[in-house]
Amino acid sequence: MRVLHVVTGLASGGAERQLQLLLRHLPAHQHCEVAALTNPGAVAAALSAEGVTVHHLAMRGNRDLGALPRLVRLIRAGRYDLVHTHLYRAQLYGRLAARLAGVRAVVSTEHSLHAGVIEGRPVTRGVKGLYLLAERLGTTTVAVSRQVAQTLHAWGVPQARIELIPNGIDAARYHRPDADRAADRARLRTELGLPPESWVVGGVGRLVPGKRFHVLVEAVAELDDGARLVLVGEGPERAALERRAAELGLGERLVLTGERDDVPELLAALDVLAAPSTAETFGLGVLEGLAAGLPVRHSACPALDELPPTAAPQARRIPSDAAAYAAALRDLRHLNDHNTDPLPRPPAVGHYDIARVAADLGALYDRLAAA
Template identity: 50%
Template sequence: MTKVLHVITGLASGGAERQLATLLQHLPEECEVACLTEGGRVGERIRAGGFRVHDLRMPSNRDMASLMHLVKLVRDGGFDLVHTHLYRAHLYGRLAARMAGVRAIVATEHSLGRELIEGKPKDRLGVRGLYRASERMGRVTIAVSQAVADYLRAWRIERVEVIENGIDIREFRFDPNARTLVRKVLGIDTDAFVIGGVGRLDPDKHFEVLIEAACRIDGATALIVGAGPDRARLQRLANQLMPGRVHFTGDVGGGMLEIKDLLSAMDVFASPSPSETFGLAPLEAVACGLPAVYSDSPALDGLPGLGDRVARVPSRPDAFVSALREAADLKPVDRCAPPGALERYGVAEQALHVSELYRSVLAE
């Protein structure tokens, strides 16, 4: 059986990390994971799924000892193929694979956006130059959307295959019991109008737009799921504008509450990030039967059959206020019956395409 090592920068609860955890459950290859930095809740989830996770605990971008540890891991593990995810992992994972004698190298680009790559200005010469240099060591880069493929080609990276992200639609099915439990645990009234958001708390995600919009809607409560460096600033803003009405869950998964449970507790989903490479969180919200207001989500753009259940608006509080109020007035639907159009993003089909790509690369 083909043996694959997935190398990823970290395993906190970001979209790329959760996507890897979901994909692993459906790939037929024997897979292990190497995490360069912190483990996090997604790492716990992957281990619970029966996969081995190697934590390198890399202290800095210039730690050569961790690079050599990764080289040894690749060589001693007898891996046939190395698959990298996220910027730092692309740089170190591709190099380690080549140093260990593995030439079958695949990368997935999750985070190259219109202006940023993982929060860094994407057109800084150092960022772009290192990326392009490491790309030459690999065989192919998977783009999670056509938009990402276009950005890669603008960087003169031509060996690109588009394989869109996938979700297990059943995993995000609305659960009325979870809705009741989450609201009880967090102290949210059963009849409160809950505006939710999910994602890493970084400034480029613009969660302040969600808070500033929610504070203008009578009776609204905000539920923000995720961790990240912008949490303290967002909490100060929440305490100023909506004292007692904004709930921050931090990193979730692997414990009593999962993202699917928190989605069930929401009434509308808000994603104010103006530059998304795919938009996994809004897609999961729609799978949970939520109306979604978003600023950018290639996954939802043009997806048929969603009608007025989704609205794309600029990343401004006034635009979100109007759209969220319209969402509150929508006719209730059966949240247990997600739209059939979501079948396009079934993770089993995604895993099939990835596995076929592995075979093609190994045959070269």
């Protein structure tokens, strides 16, 4: 089976990284290629290095209609059995191009949808209308959480056209021998300028307003014990976070790493993972923290909301404000001071293992292609 994944761009975002991870684990009989409408960034380079064919459509903007015939020609020439689209712009152009090229099986994954927000932007009447028109050109829309599935259905997408297949994590990458983990912890603390005995709070994600990382800056500033804050990611809020840290006297206690490919290793340098975002469609960072054996404090995680509390006892949901996070971090510091041993891996990690998720997606491909 030949599958073409169409994605808006291939920079280092959550949806793009999830696509890269899926392509490593889909069944071998499903040959996958990727077409990026624009911005073939870090993930495009990584995919190419892993042997995946990446096509660049050189789209100049949302209204560059010339990208449509280029995509149609690519799909026809590739003789793909199934087209799978990711992210809003690729969903619009990819579904239409697939139909014009004669492909019958068209899947789309909805990675980031809330009632009034899609991919971090407000949903206007026009945006919603175009989305629903394009959805009718597809075969199935994959929701990455029950919350996304419910939003799609509330928008008017028939339940029969929605398939719930969650995001996944590469659990094996986070399961490291104690000696390797200790070596990573020492090496990365030195690299990041963190004192070996310091207590380190971490956050992972794009530096955008919706992640609410300013809450962690303010919370750690309230701690009077020299705690450090490490934020892994890049984005437009970087300067604002640095200014707020300077105002609060956080100084060298804040470390911004930028984009990194070694998140599993970086997590070994932390003592707790904190996620103050209130609007998540899945909560991948929370699952990664749990896989790394960290205690987690979060404000939204649909992935855990869909499981019983016993699936992740080391994760606790708290309000997304500085006072609540400061109090929770003080309590954690008291409980695990100087204890660097990872916590046991909770059942939630196995539930969302990428091998299991990719197998479910591969079975969907087979079913649709045979219909």
